[in-house]
Amino acid sequence: MLLLGLAACTSPGPAPVSDRGQARTAVKPVTPVTPPIAPSTNGLHTVQRGNTLYAIAFANGLDYREIALWNRLESPDRILVGQALRLTPPPGAVEIKPLDDEPAPSARPLDAPLDAPLAGPPVLREPQAVLLPYSEANWAKVSGAPVTVVAPAVVRPAPVAAMPPAPAASGLVDTWLWPAEGMLAGHFGAAGGKGIDIVGQRNAPVIAVAPGKVVYSGSGLRGYGQLLIVKHAGEFLSAYAHNETILVKEGDTVTAGQKIALMGDSGADRVKLHFEIRRYGKPLDPLIYLPERS
Known part of the structure; x- marks a missing residue:
């Protein structure tokens, strides 16, 4: 009986079956798609x-x-x-405007009625009071008392070399460059356009029109494809859309004339560069700022 039990324990049984030919299905992580930014309809x-x-x-x-x-x-x-x-101002919010766009102050004409509205803040043409330092002459002036005034000795200053005036910093972009070579196809304001279109060759260089900092790089704005936004002095922004390849990243500092992208047709029906200039968020006609081309 002991021998039979040992024989039963040592008898070969069915081997485990493993199907190595069956391929395992790899589970890929799902990357959430960020919806493109579109103009808000509810503020x-x-x-x-x-x-x-x-x-x-x-x-x-x-x-x-x-x-x-x-x-x-x-x-x-x-x-x-x-x-x-x-995206709308709260009650009492102050609108941000450039200083050089402020209207000049004006006043009511002297012959206008007193109830006529002012065209701007009033302008005082004569001082209402003058604070004089104490002296015998000033005391006599305000009190009517006689006073003897002794003329002070004339001190002639020694000649000094004239200093050249320091250059005034305008805080604006001094010189703009064309962002790409090609044919001008779309104009500012045409069919609601907020910039200009330059038709060129695929992978043609796109350059920064002025020194600045890259504040956006990506494809998250509807209708712009691969987009770059560069911030310049004076609160100017320049935008470069429909690129094939972007060569800089957010936070990079760029110089005027630096190659920042390659022209393409991302988000467009043809190879072109859509270029915009904005200041304080408002689109401006780029042809006002770009130099004339022959």
Whole structure:
């Protein structure tokens, strides 16, 4: 009986079957698709992954500083996914305007009626009071008392070399460059265009029109394809759309004439560069700023 039990324990059984020919299906992670930024229809924008305040402002024709002010943001470079940003000013908000666009003050004419409205802040042509330092002459002037005035000795200053005036810093872009070579096809304002179109060859160089900092690089704005936005002095922005390849990243500092992208047709029906200039969020005609071409 013991021998039979041992024989039963040592008897070969069926070997485990493993089908090595069956391929395993790899599970790929699903990357969420960020919806492109479109102009808001309700005065709000919910921040999605990849959004920047510059891109949100650009899509809505606003100044990024206004959005930061209206939403009490500590820094325009810090917004949070899921955060709801208001795109309209709260009651009592102050509009941001460039200083050189302020209207000149004016006043009511002297012969106008007293109830005539002012065209601007009043201008006082004569001082209402003058504070004089104490002296015998000034005391006699205000009290009517006689006084003897002794003429002071004339001190002639020693000649000094004239110093040249310091150059005034305008805070604006001094010189603009054309962003690409090609044929001018679309004009500012034509069919609602906010810039110009330059038709050229695929992979032709796109250059920065002035020194600045890249504040947006990506394809998150509807209708612009692969887009670059560069911030310049004087709160100017330049935008370069429909690129084939982008050669710089957000945060990079670029120089005037630096190659920043290659021309393409991303988000467009032909190979072209769509170029815009904006200041304080408002589109401007680029041909006013770009030099004339022969």
